């Protein structure tokens with residue numbers, strides 16, 4: 001017997017490691033300088049997490065990698081979701097980004113980025129600073145049998161240079177930074193318009 005399969009839901013993430021050590025070091029310096037000049041940052045959503053929109057003068061090289069990763073994701077989802085495919089026939093891309101500096105001991109509680117189609121993060125100072133954990137929305141409502149497919153949380157252990165992209169509706173959190181270093185990254189919200 002051969003049955004038809006129809007994708008009901010996919011939430012694959014895309015991960016690549018990019019940037020030279022010099023590019024990463026330069027971005028960290030730039031972000032920490034902005035933090036020194038603007039210690040309050042933007043309105044905070046998590047304790048001990050400094051946040052600031054558009055902190056960098058020139059990240060064209062990183063945006064090129066991000067757009068490539070986005071193309072890969074759109075191609076992937078095009079093949080699995082006909083409605084998504086039809087919506088994005090004439091696409092333009094709008095990207096908002098901000099820096100996060102999480103002090104040791106801090107964490108980012110579970111949330112989703114409801115207004116975008118895709119979200120991404122670029123890790124500048126990462127190793128040992130907390131896992132990036134994704135949860136099936138059914139799990140967050142305790143609304144599933146734990147033995148059902150794709151109900152396990154997926155935790156990513158990021159390293160410096162990791163650029164990770166996922167569908168924005170996917171609930172995620174960043175676990176406690178148990179290291180003695182700041183967790184430093186750039187976060188992106190991506191709107192793909194018709």
Ligand SMILES: [Fe+2]
Nearest residue numbers: 111112113172
């Ligand atoms: Fe997030």
